[in-house]
Amino acid sequence: MPTLDQLTAALRTFVADRDWQQFHDPKNLAMLVASEAGELLAEYRWVRGEEADAHSREPQARARIAAEVADVGIGLLLLCDRIGLDLGEAIAGKLAANAQRYPAEASRGRAERPAGLRPGSE
Amino acid sequence: MPTLDQLTAALRTFVADRDWQQFHDPKNLAMLVASEAGELLAEYRWVRGEEADAHSREPQARARIAAEVADVGIGLLLLCDRIGLDLGEAIAGKLAANAQRYPAEASRGRAERPAGLRPGSE
Amino acid sequence: MPTLDQLTAALRTFVADRDWQQFHDPKNLAMLVASEAGELLAEYRWVRGEEADAHSREPQARARIAAEVADVGIGLLLLCDRIGLDLGEAIAGKLAANAQRYPAEASRGRAERPAGLRPGSE
Amino acid sequence: MPTLDQLTAALRTFVADRDWQQFHDPKNLAMLVASEAGELLAEYRWVRGEEADAHSREPQARARIAAEVADVGIGLLLLCDRIGLDLGEAIAGKLAANAQRYPAEASRGRAERPAGLRPGSE
Numbered sequence: 123m124p125t126l127d128q129l130t131a132a133l134r135t136f137v138a139d140r141d142w143q144q145f146h147d148p149k150n151l152a153m154l155v156a157s158e159a160g161e162l163l164a165e166y167r168w169v170r171g172e173e174a175d176a177h178s179r180e181p182q183a184r185a186r187i188a189a190e191v192a193d194v195g196i197g198l199l200l201l202c203d204r205i206g207l208d209l210g211e212a213i214a215g216k217l218a219a220n221a222q223r224y225p226a227e228a229s230r231g232r233a234e235r236p237a238g239l240r241p242g243s244e
Numbered sequence: 245m246p247t248l249d250q251l252t253a254a255l256r257t258f259v260a261d262r263d264w265q266q267f268h269d270p271k272n273l274a275m276l277v278a279s280e281a282g283e284l285l286a287e288y289r290w291v292r293g294e295e296a297d298a299h300s301r302e303p304q305a306r307a308r309i310a311a312e313v314a315d316v317g318i319g320l321l322l323l324c325d326r327i328g329l330d331l332g333e334a335i336a337g338k339l340a341a342n343a344q345r346y347p348a349e350a351s352r353g354r355a356e357r358p359a360g361l362r363p364g365s366e
Numbered sequence: 367m368p369t370l371d372q373l374t375a376a377l378r379t380f381v382a383d384r385d386w387q388q389f390h391d392p393k394n395l396a397m398l399v400a401s402e403a404g405e406l407l408a409e410y411r412w413v414r415g416e417e418a419d420a421h422s423r424e425p426q427a428r429a430r431i432a433a434e435v436a437d438v439g440i441g442l443l444l445l446c447d448r449i450g451l452d453l454g455e456a457i458a459g460k461l462a463a464n465a466q467r468y469p470a471e472a473s474r475g476r477a478e479r480p481a482g483l484r485p486g487s488e
Numbered sequence: 489m490p491t492l493d494q495l496t497a498a499l500r501t502f503v504a505d506r507d508w509q510q511f512h513d514p515k516n517l518a519m520l521v522a523s524e525a526g527e528l529l530a531e532y533r534w535v536r537g538e539e540a541d542a543h544s545r546e547p548q549a550r551a552r553i554a555a556e557v558a559d560v561g562i563g564l565l566l567l568c569d570r571i572g573l574d575l576g577e578a579i580a581g582k583l584a585a586n587a588q589r590y591p592a593e594a595s596r597g598r599a600e601r602p603a604g605l606r607p608g609s610e
Contacts, residue, residue: 123332125247132339139348145534148309149288149296153533155316156400159281160526163407166271167519168511171415174271178327187270188329192338194277194320195331198313205300207310209317210245216314217254226261267412275411278522282404285529289397290389293537367576369491376583384590385597392553393532393540399560403525410515418515422571431514432573436582438521438564439575442557449544451554453561454489460558461498468506475507 126210130203133196148205155197162190248332252325255318270327277319284312370454374447377440392449399441406434492576496569499562514571521563528556 124132137143165187169177177183202209246254259265287309291299299305324331368376381387409431413421421427446453490498503509531553535543543549568575 123248123330124336125332126245129332129335129339132336136339136343140346140351141353142351144353147293147296148300149291149293150533152285152288153397153529156278156281156285156404157526157530157533159278159316160400160523160529163274163278163519163526164523166274167516167523169271171269171271174269175327178270184327184329187327188334189338189341191320191324191329191331192334194281194316195335196338198316198320199335202313205297205306205309207313208245209313210247210251212310212314213251213317213321214246214254216311216318217251217258219311221258224262229262229264231263231266272411275407275519278526279404279408279411282401282407282522285397285404286401289394289401367492367574368580369576370489373576373579373583376580380583380587383592384595386595388597391537391540392544393535393537396529396532400522400525400529403522403560407518407522410518413515415513415515418513419571422514428571431571432578433582433585435564435568435573435575436578438525438560439579440582442560442564443579446557449541449550449553451557452489453557454491454495456554456558457495457561457565458490458498460555460562461495461502463555465502470505473506473508475510 126199129195130199133199134203137200146200146204148201151197151201151204155194155201158190158193158197162187162194165190248321251317252321255321256325259322268322268326270323273319273323273326277316277323280312280315280319284309284316287312370443373439374443377443378447381444390444390448392445395441395445395448399438399445402434402437402441406431406438409434492565495561496565499565500569503566512566512570514567517563517567517570521560521567524556524559524563528553528560531556 137146165183166174166177178187198209201207202212259268287305288296288299300309320331323329324334381390409427410418410421422431442453445451446456503512531549532540532543544553564575567573568578
């Protein structure tokens with residue numbers, strides 16, 4: 123499996139070969155992430171929650187989902203590279219903050235606020 | 245920098261410790277990715293494109309942006325883990341497909357369709 | 367109930383009084399719509415589909431949902447006003463196009479593609 | 489121009505004729521709004537802010553933008569109808585709340601927080 127650094131290097135070459143850096147200011151890349159996330163969302167839009175796992179295994183749906191997941195990931199890596207952010211460290215840092223904010227005992231099985239995965243946003 | 249595998253392992257523990265798997269069907273996780281992408285988007289909403297790089301370096305904005313980037317990344321990794329998808333391989337595969345779809349020469353500097361980063365969606 | 371024209375007039379005054387037109391180019395307004403849609407999405411993120419109607423009636427959730435729905439609507443109306451588009455006519459036009467694209471008989475109860483509500487996007 | 493009530497009535501017939509109510513729980517409709525908002529966003533993704541007005545007048549882009557705006561509006565109206573919310577009143581109510589939260593004098597021309605269009609979200 124390629125590392126984040128290897129993927130970032132490949133993306134950088136891909137973009138430079140097409141002279142697309144000019145379009146990739148951080149604002150546009152945030153829009154790329156969000157619009158691709160909207161396409162990923164569309165894949166599950168009419169699927170019942172209980173059937174979402176099975177839907178994710180159905181070959182045609184799976185290929186589309188993988189492509190949309192990849193597009194969101196590409197957008198994130200392009201943005202991180204542009205603004206000099208290490209995605210892996212950002213995730214590790216956020217996970218550490220979440221662990222403090224949502225103590226395991228107090229949070230166990232409570233659906234009300236596992237918005238808990240986005241502390242700071244409330 | 246932690247690898248995707250290490251991050252996924254840490255996330256899995258975090259979620260299991262809180263018994264949150266029950267909320268994490270793929271549909272809900274796609275919603276998590278999209279709503280966090282919306283928060284990332286909000287960070288750049290009123291920023292001019294030419295000022296988006298500088299905005300991304302301003303310490304307070306940077307901390308918020310890093311947190312939102314991390315949240316999107318966490319959502320993606322949770323989804324990939326749930327449906328058994330390797331994020332790194334999905335990105336590498338999509339990049340290879342994009343390279344075919346957008347030949348470097350023909351695509352150079354053409355803004356019209358570097359929607360090109362999302363073949364299949366048009 | 368206020369008409370779309372009345373709401374648009376009120377929004378125009380609100381924005382002019384604060385000299386916010388300068389931030390409201392169509393790109394920024396599309397970002398406003400999408401980021402507010404992300405907040406609306408977050409309201410239903412961990413709610414089971416079968417419980418989403420009841421959740422929408424719970425007073426506190428309802429107030430938040432109404433506020434997010436309004437924010438998306440405000441963004442849409444601001445965008446329409448900026449680019450000279452009549453929202454009501456656009457919706458009526460799209461509905462007519464959808465009626466042709468999704469003949470009632472052939473589409474009845476078929477979940478596969480009531481993505482049908484967005485012809486042209488596939 | 490059709491009123492919101494007229495549009496809602498037309499949508500209700502359209503959906504009933506196809507027996508699509510079964511897919512339209514509020515959670516799915518929030519996903520519809522957000523995924524369509526993502527498609528609207530994509531229309532402006534690589535367009536510079538200064539060129540977004542001109543882009544919105546270009547006939548082919550305009551037709552796509554109108555269709556995406558309509559799709560978001562359709563999603564909003566379907567959601568409002570499902571949960572018994574009056575969209576016009578919700579917008580009027582939010583605008584009144586915003587007027588209090590963002591006094592004209594204090595807010596004039598200040599870009600920092602015309603996130604001001606979404607009080608309550610911060």
